[in-house]
Amino acid sequence: MITTDILIIGAGPTGLFTVFEAGLLKLKCHLIDALPQPGGQCSEIYPKKPIYDIPAYPEILAGDLTTKLLEQTKQFEPGFTLGERAETIDKQEDGTFIVTTNKGTKHHAKIVAIAGGLGSFEPRKPKIDNLESFEDKGVEYIIKEPELYRNKKVVISGGGDSALDWAIFLSDVASEVTLIHRRNEFRGALDSVEKVQELKNLGKIRLITPAEVKGILGKDKVTGVAVEKKGEDAFIIDTDHFIPLFGLSPKLGPIGNWGLEIEKNAIKVNNALDYQTNIPGIYAIGDVNTYPGKLKLILCGFHEATLMCQSAYKRIFPDKKYVMKYTTVGGVDGFDGTRKEAPKAVVKAIE
């Protein structure tokens, strides 16, 4: 069981900044994210795109913003449960919460802060009738364990970076790699496209374009796929695995069943006070919440995170007297023993 003060669901910019604000109040944080890396949409959708409305940054790439936030929170030693989706929440008698992920990892926290953005990123599934019945029986949407494909026949479909990169990688592992895409053109980094071209010329990747996988064959597991080239009859390719890679799309998912008040696919919060939801002790901050006048901006998420942490502190320590301190005055004491502080002014008499 992982224990922490504030359990943050979602490791996007709002979730990461929460770690900093909580750290100033000496509260420990742990983050859960369905993606394998922190940064949320900034890492998953647009890492190379610029953002122009982060205060004091006239321009910053989304990926760099994530890097900077991780650097800013480092001394508060946040814990991460990555690649897992928060599934259930159980309120304990003492008012604390236990959140369990889809892989069974349990987290015990005094406060839960949902910073889930648009939801957890789930693979987009192509419309093939019997696709879902073959999940984990030869159909995988995410490659977790490349060794699974050692000396196996693999069919990948998709035209983006992940389809190209995995086709390249698996060409060294699998016995046969086929890449199928609806177009002749691929939407990937130029060197990936060139590498696939090279491997195709060497006969290490079979490329079928423009074509689509229309059906899956097999009894208990995948034995082949039916492929249709534009304007031609379908044909069958023998394969052990079919890996559709069509990107990820965010879904609110299990959080929608936690008894929280939902409006327009977002969680209603009290914006007059502290961004708390209808369940005391559960907060929602950043793109995932809604209130009159809500704007889904990173900078608004930062503000919400800050107020939320103050409220969380009062909830955890109802009797402690506390006033907010400027970091310039109080410095920053990390949980790792580091201290940042403004240099002391030197007082010296002039003779």
Place this chain on the structure above:
Amino acid sequence: MQDINIKITDRNGVTHDVVAPTDMAMNLMEVVRSYELAEEGTIGICGGMAMCASCQCYVKSEHDLPEMTDDEDAMLAEAFNVEDNSRLGCQIQITPEIDGLEVELAPES
């Protein structure tokens, strides 16, 4: 300043006649959101960067729309339910030339 009229058929098959301003640098996806013709969180997920296809629509009228950029073209190559008349709403700017445009929103995916 000039407002234009657009016919938008939502994902439930209901057609709406809406008025859209040409002087607000808006695109079709934003018009759909401003009239709440698709549920929040199911359209314009990437915010209009041609990176998610959640604003895909089918163009039903014979308007001469600006050509697709490589980004839009590539995104549609990966999206589902794509037809010959598919476009990304976020890439269609509201201009006087598209007055009378008729579109249908593609299913959520």
